[in-house]
Amino acid sequence: MNLAEADGPVAKGAKTLVAVRHVSKQFANGTIAVRDVNLDLARGEFVSLLGPSGCGKSTLLRMIAGLGDPSVGTIDWATMNHDAWGRPARELGFVFQDPTLMPWATALDNVILPLKLSGTNKGEAQARGAEMLALVGLKGFETSYPRELSGGMKMRVSIARALVTHPKILLMDEPFAALDEITRHKLNDDLLRLWEANQFTAVFVTHSVFESVYLSQRIVVMAARPGRVMADLRVEAPYPRDDLFRTSADYAHWCRIASEKLKEAISA
Amino acid sequence: MTDATLSPAAVPHDGTDAEARPIFREDRKVLGISTEAWPGILAPLGIGVFALAAWEFIVWWREIPHFILPGPWLIAKTLVTDWTTLSASLWVTLRITAAALIAAVSLGVGLAVLFTQSKWLEKSLFPYAVILQVTPVVSIAPLIIIWVGDINLSLLICAWIVAFFPILSNTILGLNSADHNLRNLFELYGASRWQTLRYLRLPAALPYFLGGLKISGGLALIGAVVAEFVAGSGGSASGLAYRILEAGYQLKIPRMFAALIMISMSGIAIFLTISWISHLLLRRWHESALKREN
Numbered sequence: 001m002n003l004a005e006a007d008g009p010v011a012k013g014a015k016t017l018v019a020v021r022h023v024s025k026q027f028a029n030g031t032i033a034v035r036d037v038n039l040d041l042a043r044g045e046f047v048s049l050l051g052p053s054g055c056g057k058s059t060l061l062r063m064i065a066g067l068g069d070p071s072v073g074t075i076d077w078a079t080m081n082h083d084a085w086g087r088p089a090r091e092l093g094f095v096f097q098d099p100t101l102m103p104w105a106t107a108l109d110n111v112i113l114p115l116k117l118s119g120t121n122k123g124e125a126q127a128r129g130a131e132m133l134a135l136v137g138l139k140g141f142e143t144s145y146p147r148e149l150s151g152g153m154k155m156r157v158s159i160a161r162a163l164v165t166h167p168k169i170l171l172m173d174e175p176f177a178a179l180d181e182i183t184r185h186k187l188n189d190d191l192l193r194l195w196e197a198n199q200f201t202a203v204f205v206t207h208s209v210f211e212s213v214y215l216s217q218r219i220v221v222m223a224a225r226p227g228r229v230m231a232d233l234r235v236e237a238p239y240p241r242d243d244l245f246r247t248s249a250d251y252a253h254w255c256r257i258a259s260e261k262l263k264e265a266i267s268a
Numbered sequence: 269m270t271d272a273t274l275s276p277a278a279v280p281h282d283g284t285d286a287e288a289r290p291i292f293r294e295d296r297k298v299l300g301i302s303t304e305a306w307p308g309i310l311a312p313l314g315i316g317v318f319a320l321a322a323w324e325f326i327v328w329w330r331e332i333p334h335f336i337l338p339g340p341w342l343i344a345k346t347l348v349t350d351w352t353t354l355s356a357s358l359w360v361t362l363r364i365t366a367a368a369l370i371a372a373v374s375l376g377v378g379l380a381v382l383f384t385q386s387k388w389l390e391k392s393l394f395p396y397a398v399i400l401q402v403t404p405v406v407s408i409a410p411l412i413i414i415w416v417g418d419i420n421l422s423l424l425i426c427a428w429i430v431a432f433f434p435i436l437s438n439t440i441l442g443l444n445s446a447d448h449n450l451r452n453l454f455e456l457y458g459a460s461r462w463q464t465l466r467y468l469r470l471p472a473a474l475p476y477f478l479g480g481l482k483i484s485g486g487l488a489l490i491g492a493v494v495a496e497f498v499a500g501s502g503g504s505a506s507g508l509a510y511r512i513l514e515a516g517y518q519l520k521i522p523r524m525f526a527a528l529i530m531i532s533m534s535g536i537a538i539f540l541t542i543s544w545i546s547h548l549l550l551r552r553w554h555e556s557a558l559k560r561e562n
Contacts, residue, residue: 067452094456100449103553104471116467117457145553 016040016078017169017201018064023073025059025227033059035226036073041169043078046195046202048212048219050258052266056227057205058173064203065094065171093162093200095172099154101146101161107133108142111160118165132160137190152183156190163194169201176211188214192241209262213254214241221258223265230265233258338522343529346522354511354523358530361492361507364420365538368427369488375428376435376484377477381465384443401433405491409498423495423507430491431484438480442473475554478546485538493531 020039026032034056041047041064049057063070093114101110112120112129120128130142136156146154155175162170176184192215195202206212212219213235221231237250245251296303320340326332327339334342347354379397383390405426413422446468454464496509506514508527515524550557 062452065456067456092456094453096449096453098449100447100453102450102468102471104474113453113467114457117454117459117463147553 015043017043018078019074019076020060020064021074021076023060023063023070023075025056025063025068026071032226034063034070035228037227037229039220039229041201041203043168044199044201045218046192046204046216048204048206048216049222050206050209050212050219050262051222051227051230052224052262053207054227055222055224055265057222059227060222061171061173061203061205065092091165091168093165093167093170095155095158095162095170095175097174097177099146099151099158101154101157103146106143106145107138107149107157110146110157111164113161114165128164129160132164133157135163135194136160151179152187155179155187159187159191159194163198163200166198167200169203170195172202172204174205174207177206177208184211189242191215192239196239209255209258213251213258214246219258219261221261221265223268230268231261233261335519335521338525342522343525347526347529350523350526354508354527354530357506357508357511357527358534361489361496361509361531362534364423364427364492364496364507365489365534367424368431368492369485371424371428372431372435372484372488373481376432376480377439380436380439380443380473383440384469385461385465390440397433397436400429403429405430405494406498409495412495413499419499423492423499426495426498427488427491430494431488434480434483434487435477436480438476438483439473442476443469445476446472475550475556478542478549482539482542482546485542486535489531489535489538 018039018041020037020041023034023037024032025034037056037060039060049060051057059068062068064075101107102113105113108126108129111132112125115125115128116122130139133139133142136159138153138156138160141149141153146157149157158175162172176187179187188211191202202215204212204215216235219231219233219235220229221233222228223230233254235254237245237248237254298306301309324339324341327337338346379393383394408429409422409426412425413419416422416425450468451464454468459467492507493509496507497513500510500513508531511527512524515521515527547557
């Protein structure tokens with residue numbers, strides 16, 4: 001299954017940041033979560049992994065992050081620094097489906113955790129953390145504890161924590177799936193704003209066609225059992241994207257194409 | 269209501285969730301205690317006063333002799349007249365209790381941390397901790413007293429045996445209950461074992477540890493008293509249990525009751541102190557210490 005390479009959706013000249021080569025993952029119970037996936041993630045692009053539940057998109061994302069190795073195949077980083085264990089070190093941010101905050105720590109302490117773990121001095125870490133919180137719209141909430149924040153605010157803290165190290169790549173595992181639609185739209189807009197300002201590579205796992213079309217330059221459609229890549233689409237719509245885009249014919253057009261591909265993937 | 273959280277300047281009207289900043293209500297207080305808390309204090313107090321009055325009345329009405337059942341008033345008087353002797357004994361018992369609790373906390377937490385770092389160590393040693401726990405302290409106290417020789421140290425060891433296990437098992441549970449995704453996050457950022465312990469596992473274990481401490485506080489006192497009963501030592505350094513035995517032999521039943529009350533009060537004081545510490549440590553973040561409005 002070399003669809004990704006055959007179709008060549010990665011624009012020529014765009015430098016590859018992460019190359020996923022013939023990656024398969026089989027769990028201890030025999031389930032094949034991912035089978036022979038090939039994927040090039042270019043520097044600075046916004047990619048969505050779209051698929052039904054059980055299609056291995058989360059597993060693939062976690063393998064890219066270094067949480068669990070592929071059973072077969074390799075995941076190569078272009079210029080990623082590695083730590084003593086050979087894992088990509090501090091140049092990626094990860095956002096889980098749950099905010100995954102430490103309940104005993106304030107919003108600021110949660111955000112600066114990655115800096116603290118890498119030994120950044122406290123003053124600098126706090127300054128960068130406060131700056132990051134302000135960027136995600138949480139200025140003034142530095143000393144709030146997670147339980148004092150709403151679901152959307154917690155997710156903002158989680159995004160701030162992922163971005164505080166200025167990573168080259170931001171991996172997101174259905175981050176807004178548990179939020180209401182209004183909050184989700186708002187966070188989608190803010191995420192695009194952060195992406196445009198910081199130019200990191202974004203990999204966004206979702207099962208929502210609309211969310212993937214709204215956000216991405218590229219949609220990788222996956223099928224389930226076993227998880228594999230079915231289609232690789234380029235969404236040729238300009239940024240910045242806003243509410244106008246949501247009501248445009250362009251948006252409807254891309255949603256229809258992505259829906260068709262998803263339907264094919266589900267029935268495959 | 270407090271101005272700081274409500275002033276318009278503090279709320280950025282930018283349409284973000286920031287506007288959803290929680291508003292804190294100020295509690296009304298009587299004698300420094302919130303009005304909402306008073307019924308919870310008065311109700312058990314009322315029951316207590318009623319029971320004491322009934323007790324006093326029955327003793328007076330049936331003319332029950334002092335050496336069978338003294339009334340609460342006589343016990344209170346004995347508590348005052350015998351205060352010098354009793355408080356000295358209380359001090360002895362409390363010292364052993366405190367030392368046993370400190371030993372239980374340091375060894376319990378220390379071993380729990382070691383166990384979570386090495387599965388093999390846990391597998392090898394945990395069964396013995398269980399054996400220590402299920403063996404009745406009364407039955408091994410005489411042996412410990414014979415082997416150790418020093419009576420205070422023997423008492424300390426007995427009280428420690430009783431108090432140690434809840435802290436150990438609760439702390440192990442707590443250290444292993446850190447959120448799975450948070451552990452992944454620490455792994456992603458290349459956290460060392462020490463960092464993971466310090467910033468993730470120990471804070472996650474805190475509520476569990478405090479739960480164990482609440483149980484162990486009372487158990488340490490019980491362990492100390494039980495061991496004193498077995499030891500039955502006289503002399504200057506005698507704890508409250510010895511006073512109870514002594515008063516029993518001499519048929520000074522009011523004094524026996526007075527000593528008993530001191531033990532109960534100490535147990536309650538230990539429990540309340542630990543609950544208060546626990547509340548201070550957890551009130552900002554843990555579900556158990558949060559006030560809910562619904």
